[in-house]
Amino acid sequence: MKIRFTKMHGLGNDFVMIDAISQQVNITPDRARKIADRNFGVGCDQILIVEAPTRPDADFKYRIFNADGSEVENCGNGARCFAVFVRLRKLTGKHVIRAETATGVLILNVVDKYNVTVDMGVPELSPPKIPFIADAEASVYAIDINENTANISSLNIGAVSMGNPHAVAVVDDAAAYPVELIGPLIESHPQYPNKVNAGFMSIVNRGEINLRVYERGSGETLACGTGACAAVVAGRLQSLLDETVTVNLPGGSLSITWPGPGHSVMMTGPTATVFHGQVRI
Numbered sequence: 001m002k003i004r005f006t007k008m009h010g011l012g013n014d015f016v017m018i019d020a021i022s023q024q025v026n027i028t029p030d031r032a033r034k035i036a037d038r039n040f041g042v043g044c045d046q047i048l049i050v051e052a053p054t055r056p057d058a059d060f061k062y063r064i065f066n067a068d069g070s071e072v073e074n075c076g077n078g079a080r081c082f083a084v085f086v087r088l089r090k091l092t093g094k095h096v097i098r099a100e101t102a103t104g105v106l107i108l109n110v111v112d113k114y115n116v117t118v119d120m121g122v123p124e125l126s127p128p129k130i131p132f133i134a135d136a137e138a139s140v141y142a143i144d145i146n147e148n149t150a151n152i153s154s155l156n157i158g159a160v161s162m163g164n165p166h167a168v169a170v171v172d173d174a175a176a177y178p179v180e181l182i183g184p185l186i187e188s189h190p191q192y193p194n195k196v197n198a199g200f201m202s203i204v205n206r207g208e209i210n211l212r213v214y215e216r217g218s219g220e221t222l223a224c225g226t227g228a229c230a231a232v233v234a235g236r237l238q239s240l241l242d243e244t245v246t247v248n249l250p251g252g253s254l255s256i257t258w259p260g261p262g263h264s265v266m267m268t269g270p271t272a273t274v275f276h277g278q279v280r281i
């Protein structure tokens, strides 16, 4: 089967975008892995599929596959690219687009040719709904790590779901932190039954953080939109951050606003279209 795709990225978090409305596409975890392979396939962090909606309050359905083939609930950088992609493919002329995900509907607002603001919804903090195994909801949890090389035995984390699960640790210097060692240990930590995206943030000031994310199913990426949202939520719950925060990721910066519990997280950032192609799967 040969399918048309568009390669895009949000701050270097890169995607293969597939329009499954104008063409017949049967994506499977195995096919997703082959497309994402950076040596034998196109290469990307995630594959994003556009389908017709299954609910009346959405314009499109938005499916997300990680590079390891796992299908997941949300992708923030991908949501921005999704909004630009459906207009590029002339599937809609709207500037405000409703994208149905596995856990709800994202409202995508196309600000200009490249920039998009996304209402990422209300963060979920209740451990069973993240899911995260804990005795009670808290702003910080201590989890055992037992990593010998970096000599780390436990870590304080915030646990947040943006539709997908996140663990966020405050560290002195995100750039110097051994993310490649600690990230995988958190990703498959037994207290996260569905695995987890692991964020490591250092506080620049109450309006700015530096963040690196070891993503579930893809490894460390140059940027993670839901990770940026989760980091601001976790930081605000620990009274470390103000309502609007610039999140500096290795691939660039996002602006995240969260008024507090019960409110949506708003994310604004850029998108880029790299090339169009066809791939045999």
Ligand SMILES: N[C@H](CCC[C@H](N)C(=O)O)C(=O)O
Pocket (backbone or CB within 6 Å): 013, 045, 046, 064, 066, 072, 073, 074, 075, 076, 077, 078, 164, 165, 197, 215, 216, 217, 218, 221, 223, 224, 225, 226, 227
């Ligand atoms: N790896 C994530 C999905 C992609 C999230 C990230 N690329 C973003 O921009 O939010 C997960 O397994 O939940």
